[in-house]
Amino acid sequence: MDAMMAIRQTFFQECEEQLAELENGLLAMQNGEADAETVNAVFRAVHSIKGGAGAFSLDDLVRFSHIFETTLDAVRSETLAPSPDVLKVLLRASDILADLVRAARDGGTVDAERSDAMAVELAALSGADKPAAEDQSEDMAGFSFQPVQVSFDELDDELPAFAELPETSWTIRFTPKPGLYAKANEAALLLRGLGELGEMIVACDFSTLPLLGELDPEGAYLTFVITLHTRADKAAIEAVFEFVEWDCDLSIEMSADTEPDGQALNLFALRDEMLPRVKEEGLASSVPAMSENQPEDRPDAPQAVDELGAATSGVAPRASLASAPAKAPFPETAASPAPASREGSQTGGQVAGESRMGERRENERRESTQAPAPAATIRVDLDRVDRLIDLVGELVINQAMLAQSVNEAGLTRGAAIGSGLDDLEQLTREIQDSVMAIRAQPVKSVFQRMPRLVREVAAMTGKSVRLVTSGENTEVDKTVIEKLSDPLTHMIRNAIDHGLEAPEARVAAGKAEEGIVHLCAMHRSGRIVIEISDDGAGINRPRVRQIAVDKGLIPADAALTDDEIDNLIFLPGFSTAATLSDISGRGVGMDVVRRSIQALGGRISISSRPGKGSTFTMSLPLTLAILDGMVVTVAGQTLVVPLTAIVETLQPRSVAVHEFGGDTRVIAIRDQFTPLIDVGRELAYRCETADVLASVVILVETEGGVRNALLVDAIQGQRQVVIKSLEANYRHVPGIAAATILGDGRVALILDVEALVASSRIGAPSDSVIPREDRKTPKEIDCYV
Amino acid sequence: MNTLPDSAAIATVALPAILDLRAATPLANALLASRGRELIIDAEQVQRLGGQCLQVLLSAALTWRADDIPLSISKPSPDFLEGLDLLGIRSVHMLEALSSHPGLNDPEQDGTVVLDKDLSR
Numbered sequence: 075m076d077a078m079m080a081i082r083q084t085f086f087q088e089c090e091e092q093l094a095e096l097e098n099g100l101l102a103m104q105n106g107e108a109d110a111e112t113v114n115a116v117f118r119a120v121h122s123i124k125g126g127a128g129a130f131s132l133d134d135l136v137r138f139s140h141i142f143e144t145t146l147d148a149v150r151s152e153t154l155a156p157s158p159d160v161l162k163v164l165l166r167a168s169d170i171l172a173d174l175v176r177a178a179r180d181g182g183t184v185d186a187e188r189s190d191a192m193a194v195e196l197a198a199l200s201g202a203d204k205p206a207a208e209d210q211s212e213d214m215a216g217f218s219f220q221p222v223q224v225s226f227d228e229l230d231d232e233l234p235a236f237a238e239l240p241e242t243s244w245t246i247r248f249t250p251k252p253g254l255y256a257k258a259n260e261a262a263l264l265l266r267g268l269g270e271l272g273e274m275i276v277a278c279d280f281s282t283l284p285l286l287g288e289l290d291p292e293g294a295y296l297t298f299v300i301t302l303h304t305r306a307d308k309a310a311i312e313a314v315f316e317f318v319e320w321d322c323d324l325s326i327e328m329s330a331d332t333e334p335d336g337q338a339l340n341l342f343a344l345r346d347e348m349l350p351r352v353k354e355e356g357l358a359s360s361v362p363a364m365s366e367n368q369p370e371d372r373p374d375a376p377q378a379v380d381e382l383g384a385a386t387s388g389v390a391p392r393a394s395l396a397s398a399p400a401k402a403p404f405p406e407t408a409a410s411p412a413p414a415s416r417e418g419s420q421t422g423g424q425v426a427g428e429s430r431m432g433e434r435r436e437n438e439r440r441e442s443t444q445a446p447a448p449a450a451t452i453r454v455d456l457d458r459v460d461r462l463i464d465l466v467g468e469l470v471i472n473q474a475m476l477a478q479s480v481n482e483a484g485l486t487r488g489a490a491i492g493s494g495l496d497d498l499e500q501l502t503r504e505i506q507d508s509v510m511a512i513r514a515q516p517v518k519s520v521f522q523r524m525p526r527l528v529r530e531v532a533a534m535t536g537k538s539v540r541l542v543t544s545g546e547n548t549e550v551d552k553t554v555i556e557k558l559s560d561p562l563t564h565m566i567r568n569a570i571d572h573g574l575e576a577p578e579a580r581v582a583a584g585k586a587e588e589g590i591v592h593l594c595a596m597h598r599s600g601r602i603v604i605e606i607s608d609d610g611a612g613i614n615r616p617r618v619r620q621i622a623v624d625k626g627l628i629p630a631d632a633a634l635t636d637d638e639i640d641n642l643i644f645l646p647g648f649s650t651a652a653t654l655s656d657i658s659g660r661g662v663g664m665d666v667v668r669r670s671i672q673a674l675g676g677r678i679s680i681s682s683r684p685g686k687g688s689t690f691t692m693s694l695p696l697t698l699a700i701l702d703g704m705v706v707t708v709a710g711q712t713l714v715v716p717l718t719a720i721v722e723t724l725q726p727r728s729v730a731v732h733e734f735g736g737d738t739r740v741i742a743i744r745d746q747f748t749p750l751i752d753v754g755r756e757l758a759y760r761c762e763t764a765d766v767l768a769s770v771v772i773l774v775e776t777e778g779g780v781r782n783a784l785l786v787d788a789i790q791g792q793r794q795v796v797i798k799s800l801e802a803n804y805r806h807v808p809g810i811a812a813a814t815i816l817g818d819g820r821v822a823l824i825l826d827v828e829a830l831v832a833s834s835r836i837g838a839p840s841d842s843v844i845p846r847e848d849r850k851t852p853k854e855i856d857c858y859v
Numbered sequence: 860m861n862t863l864p865d866s867a868a869i870a871t872v873a874l875p876a877i878l879d880l881r882a883a884t885p886l887a888n889a890l891l892a893s894r895g896r897e898l899i900i901d902a903e904q905v906q907r908l909g910g911q912c913l914q915v916l917l918s919a920a921l922t923w924r925a926d927d928i929p930l931s932i933s934k935p936s937p938d939f940l941e942g943l944d945l946l947g948i949r950s951v952h953m954l955e956a957l958s959s960h961p962g963l964n965d966p967e968q969d970g971t972v973v974l975d976k977d978l979s980r
Contacts, residue, residue, distance in 0.1 A: 250910060255880045261910030265945050278947030283914060286894065286922040291887035291915050292880065298947055 085126045086179045087453065092119040093172050094522050100168060101525060104161045113156075114317075117146045123175065125309070132178045134189070135171075141193045142167050145200040151320065154199055162529075163199060167192050169526050241272070241305050243329035249297040254321035256292070265298060267314045272304025301329070456552065459513050463699050466502075466509050467796035470700075471815050473502045474793065478818055503794070510551065510697055517595045517604070518546040520558045524566055524593060531570045538577055538588040539570050545595035550602045551697040557674055558604070558694075561667045565606045565690050566591060568664065573608035573688055583685065585609065601718060602696055607689035613682040615639045622648065640680045640688075644668040673801075674698065675716075675811055677776070677828055701797050703824060704772070705790040705816070709759035712822040713786070714795055714814060719827040721773040721781065723789060731766045741771060741783050748773065751834045752785045753825070757809055774827050782831045797824065809833060873901040874939070878912035886912055890919045898923060902951075903934040908942025920954050 099116035102108045124139035145164070148154035156164075170189050177184045246268070250261045265276060279297040283289070302311065311326050312319075477495055485491055521543050532539040550558075574580070574589035581587055592607045615636060622628045622642045634642075642648060646665040671678045676694035695701070695718070703714035704723075730742045731750065740747040750771070754760045764785050772784040795814035800807055800823070811826035870893035875882055890898070900916070923930035932951045940951060948954060 255883075255909075255911050258880070260879065262908065262942060262945055269945070276945065276947035278913075280914070280917050280921075283918050283921060285925055286887060286891055286915070286918045289887060289915065289918045291883035292911060293914070294911070295914050296910060296917075296946075 082130060084453075085130065086175065088126065089123055089175045089179075092122050093168065093175060094519075095119045096168050096171070097165070097522060097525060100161060100165050103156050104158065104165070108156070113146075113150050117143065117150050118316075120146055120171065123171065127178070130178075134184070135174045135178050138174055138189055138193060139171060141196045141200075142171060145196040148200040153201070160199060163192075163195055165525075165529060167196055169529070172526070241303055242307075244300075244302045244304065244308070244311060245327050245329055246300040246302060246311065247297060247323070247325045248300060248315070249323040250294045250318070251321050251323070252290075252292060252294045254318050255294060257318075257321060259318045259321065261296070261298065264314060264318065265300070268300060268302060268311070271306040271310060271314070272302055274300055274302045276300050297323075454512075459509075459552075462509050463513065466506050467699065470502055470506060470794060470796055473498055474816070475818065506700060506794075510699065513552045514549040514696075515552050515555055516547045516549050517555060517558065517602070520555055520562060521546045521593060521595070523559065524562065527563055527566055528570065528591065531567055535571055536576070537570060537574055539574060539591060540588050541566075541591050541593060543593045548595040548597055548602060549696075550595075550694070551699065553698045554602070554674060554694055554696070557670070561670050561678075561692070562593075562604070562606070564664075564667050565692075566593070569606055569608040569610070569688070569690075573610035575611050579611075583611075597696075598693070601693050604692045604694070605689055606692075607687060609687040612684040612686055612688055613640050613643070613680070615682075615684070618642050637681070640682050643680065644678070672826070672828065675701075675826075699797055701795050701812075701814075701824065702792070703795050703814075704792050705795075705822065706753075706770070706772070706786040707788040707790060708757070708786050709754040711759055712790065712816060712820065713753070714793075714822050714824040715772060715774070715784065715786075716811070716824065716827065717792065719774045719776070721775050723770060723772050726766050726769065726771045726785075728767055737763065739766075741766075743771075743773065743783070746781075748781050748783045749831075749834065750783045750785055751830065753830070754785075754787070756830055756834055774831070776828050776831050780831070782834075784825075784827070784830070795822070795824070868896050869899060870896040871899045871901055871933075873903075874905050876904045876906045878905060878907060878942075879909045880911050883909075883911035883915055887915045887918075890915065890922075894922065895926065895928070897928055898930045899933050900930070901933045902939040903936055905936045905939035905942070908939055908946070910946060913943070913946050913948065916954060917948075 096116055096119040099108065099112045099119070102112050103116070120139050120143045124136055124143055127135035127139060145154065145167075149156050149160070149164075154160060170184070170192050173184050174189065176182065248261070248264070250259075254261070265274075268274060277299040279299060280295065282297075283295045289295075304311075308326055308328070312324075315322065315324055473495075477499070480491055480495055524543070525541055528539050528541040569591050570589070574591070575583065575585075577587045580589060590609045592605070594605045594607075596603050596605075619628075619634065619639050619642065622639075622645065623630045625647060627642065627645050627648065628634070643664045644667075646663065648663060648665065668678050671692055671694065674694055675698065676692055678690060678692045680688060680690050682688040701714070702717040704717055704720060706713050706715055724743070726741055732740050732742070732747070734740045737755075739750040739752075741750045742748075750766075752764050754764055755762075764787070766785065769785045769787055770789055772786060772789075773781060774784055775781050795816075797812045798814055798821075800810060800813050803813070807823070809826055809830045810823045811829075812824045813821050814824060816822050872886075872889050872893055874886070878886065890900075898919070900919075920930055932954060935951045943949075943951065943954065
């Protein structure tokens with residue numbers, strides 16, 4: 075990947091962050107939780123996207139974000155009140171902006187009609203007409219940027235062509251208002267920030283300053299007239315004042331006499347240029363400053379003072395070199411408007427985003443005098459983390475092999491080598507945990523895609539819906555997060571489309587017109603649990619049952635509990651909608667959702683209360699890379715039972731086991747009969763029934779709290795195993811979740827307890843986990859083995 | 860011959876190290892309390908000068924000038940001079956000159972004002 079591609083990639087990564095920021099801010103505003111800073115953040119997000127897009131000549135994106143930004147600016151400057159209606163438009167605009175960003179990234183196209191319509195809507199809100207062509211071109215001027223011509227480190231998201239622009243002189247009039255100081259901003263810091271853009275001369279106009287008796291010490295009376303000679307463009311200068319722009323009067327004008335050849339001016343020339351202009355601006359007579367290079371020997375000083383004494387209106391020019399002072403009396407950079415830059419290598423490529431686009435030499439130079447950027451985070455390419463996880467996995471296997479070798483060599487655990495091995499195991503586990511923590515991410519990244527979905531589905535169904543999320547910061551492995559999006563999307567669609575009633579029906583039922591969908595994540599016993607609940611009508615059980623009967627999914631006389639009826643919706647081919655709607659239809663049923671969750675080692679269940687709503691509960695492993703399991707032997711094979719499923723293990727007594735029609739056996743455990751599943755037979759390792767007395771029972775609990783007893787030959791021990799996908803390396807095997815490599819190098823299969831239990835209950839409604847044809851497969855294989 | 864007033868009439872205000880927005884009101888009060896007397900502002904400790912304190916100092920200079928009483932800056936620290944410079948006040952003379960009292964603008968006269976080399980960078 076070349077450097078430009080790396081920057082581009084970083085830009086899009088940052089766009090995603092900005093879009094998230096934008097949406098969060100808008101949602102906060104919608105909930106009435108917004109303060110001025112939120113509005114600022116929202117504005118900045120769009121502004122940053124526009125800046126970066128300009129750098130890459132993404133014209134559509136620039137155009138739309140410009141209009142969007144203008145509207146947000148109106149909100150910011152309080153000329154447009156953020157009413158609920160306005161926010162709805164802004165939220166939809168953020169959706170379109172996200173589409174444009176993704177289209178720019180992936181090379182797709184966007185519905186131009188839709189974005190144009192939104193542009194008109196936005197422009198109407200801001201009171202501006204849709205920008206005319208010349209307006210746009212003017213706006214684009216600052217971004218006229220040829221990516222290939224720009225070196226990697228001279229880019230800035232505010233000044234994409236910083237190094238390419240010729241030097242320009244700017245005259246800046248900056249008059250702080252009292253509010254600027256009241257908000258803990260400091261004029262001196264802003265001027266210092268400005269000085270870092272180039273060479274500047276400051277003149278202080280204190281003509282409105284009253285005498286001490288009338289002075290409000292916390293007022294603001296000074297005007298600073300700054301002449302700045304810089305390669306930076308207007309946006310960069312504006313950026314210096316970004317945080318104070320409502321708290322000061324500011325005018326930035328380009329001087330007509332910009333040096334055509336881009337050579338740096340010397341300060342004499344600069345001062346000579348600047349002083350007449352100060353006069354022209356009506357600041358009365360000004361004071362000639364002493365030359366920067368002129369020694370300030372005594373004879374000159376009184377002269378300057380004399381002239382000064384004559385200058386009654388008090389305009390004092392000040393010249394300064396562009397270079398930052400060696401000593402910075404204002405170490406705080408809070409008011410510095412330059413975006414926090416992240417230090418990064420410029421080798422580009424592999425660690426995407428190591429170097430932020432807005433890296434500028436100026437910033438680097440400042441590193442020595444300023445505090446480092448507060449966010450101590452780096453972006454690392456996921457491949458690198460995955461590689462690390464793989465290696466740690468190998469380390470775990472290797473450590474297990476070593477332990478086994480030591481064991482086989484007859485060395486006791488008490489020996490020095492034994493304790494060394496224990497330490498190694500401890501360390502390995504810590505490394506593993508730390509590496510997994512690197513990949514753990516809050517589910518927020520998935521959750522924050524949902525508000526948009528809710529808006530869209532609500533608009534399509536004509537329902538009024540509010541999405542409430544909680545537990546967004548619950549962390550889970552990135553691989554799990556990536557796979558959460560689809561099932562969640564489908565379930566939320568389903569909740570709105572099928573769960574929530576139409577507004578009239580809600581009102582008739584005495585509910586608020588606005589339906590609520592609650593999305594919630596939490597950690598529960600080593601798994602992540604995600605609940606999607608709605609306050610709709612709940613599952614129409616008679617109808618669900620009738621459909622299942624009609625479709626031949628269950629016998630007409632099947633006796634089902636409420637819970638079992640609810641779970642019928644997960645059967646393949648089940649669809650309650652009379653006609654496939656645009657929203658939930660799409661050819662995907664809840665069975666697919668269930669399967670995709672099960673493929674992640676997860677479980678899903680539903681509970682419903684008529685008239686009150688339904689709750690879908692998904693429970694997923696925190697990681698897809700490592701599993702705590704119990705290693706067992708079945709018919710000479712080594713299998714792993716996930717520890718999360720195991721309740722207890724026990725040695726059965728013959729009196730406890732009862733035949734129960736045909737081959738089925740149950741075992742009495744604490745006055746309860748529990749189905750006994752012969753794992754060897756179920757997986758077709760053997761045809762004959764296992765001898766219960768020579769076996770071990772593992773009591774497992776599946777989703778919904780149902781207990782079953784697995785019959786295995788022996789327990790080898792408890793171990794952490796590295797999960798290797800069977801699907802990726804072989805194919806899906808019913809009843810088997812994945813595989814692992816044991817210490818001795820052999821492959822062991824990891825049981826899919828849920829699927830195994832389901833497949834053992836032929837005829838039960840929830841046996842949909844393994845389709846009938848699949849279910850027969852292992853037994854058929856058995857006959858050939 | 861001695862043009863300097865007697866010591867009882869001379870007030871000295873020592874500036875604190877940090878002249879940020881929190882320092883503006885106390886500074887204004889301290890200076891106001893000295894009004895009517897010749898004033899020496901001791902800037903030796905100053906590490907940081909903000910816009911509002913500069914306003915107060917400039918206003919004091921104008922006030923002393925209106926009262927026709929001398930005002931001088933004593934031992935300005937390099938940071939103080941640099942802060943003035945940054946805010947468009949070219950030199951400490953300028954601040955003093957606002958009070959425009961003859962006899963005190965010449966730094967050599969009382970040795971309180973030393974033009975720092977920092978200014979000629």
